Amino acid sequence: MGKIISNFFISLDGVVEAPDQWHFPYFNDEMGAAVEAGMQTAAAFLMGRTLYEEWSAYWTTTDTDQDFAKFINNARKYVVSDTLEKADWNNTTVISGDVAAQVREIKERTDGDIQMSGSATTVRWLLANGLLDELRLLLHPIALGQGRRLFDGTPAHPLKLVESETFRTGVLNLTYVPAAG
Numbered sequence: 001m002g003k004i005i006s007n008f009f010i011s012l013d014g015v016v017e018a019p020d021q022w023h024f025p026y027f028n029d030e031m032g033a034a035v036e037a038g039m040q041t042a043a044a045f046l047m048g049r050t051l052y053e054e055w056s057a058y059w060t061t062t063d064t065d066q067d068f069a070k071f072i073n074n075a076r077k078y079v080v081s082d083t084l085e086k087a088d089w090n091n092t093t094v095i096s097g098d099v100a101a102q103v104r105e106i107k108e109r110t111d112g113d114i115q116m117s118g119s120a121t122t123v124r125w126l127l128a129n130g131l132l133d134e135l136r137l138l139l140h141p142i143a144l145g146q147g148r149r150l151f152d153g154t155p156a157h158p159l160k161l162v163e164s165e166t167f168r169t170g171v172l173n174l175t176y177v178p179a180a181g
Helices: 029-040 049-059 067-074 099-109 120-128
Strands: 003-011 042-048 077-080 092-095 113-117 134-140 159-166 172-178
Touching: 003 029, 003 099, 003 120, 029 042, 029 113, 029 134, 029 172, 042 049, 042 099, 042 120, 049 067, 049 077, 077 099, 092 099
Parallel strands: 003 113, 003 134, 042 077, 042 113, 077 092
Antiparallel strands: 134 172, 159 172
16 A cells, blocks of 8 residues: 655745745755655655646656656656646546545555655645645755745644654754644
């Protein structure tokens, strides 16, 4: 049975929006190894419609010889959306309708991790429906003051820290699981 693992670059004040504008000064070999380790265990990739549209446009036209481009272009991908009618990106399936039942079935038939990167709305929904298994945060030592936050306006989600590591840049590599009720 697969487990759903969500990954975020996140600021001290909880911002997950537009990490391409603030996270790169903190990227080093340690962070690269952590990201690579997640790719190594990925049997599939789950995302929301917005991320699908951004990434399918970018990763199919950028340097497709890059390691991540090769990985994501060939990976099994699932997109949660009630508005997306078709997905043209290689190996992509749209999940709509009874999303919870479909996600449970995908978890049942997947041998390995179902990775996520971004898709904050989808992650909040997965947490609320008891479907997210791990939340991995690369917490950057920067407060942005504005931007979309991971948990703005959501109910409480008790989490338990199960792993932590500090990188030389001050970034914290944190792994949480939902806390037992």
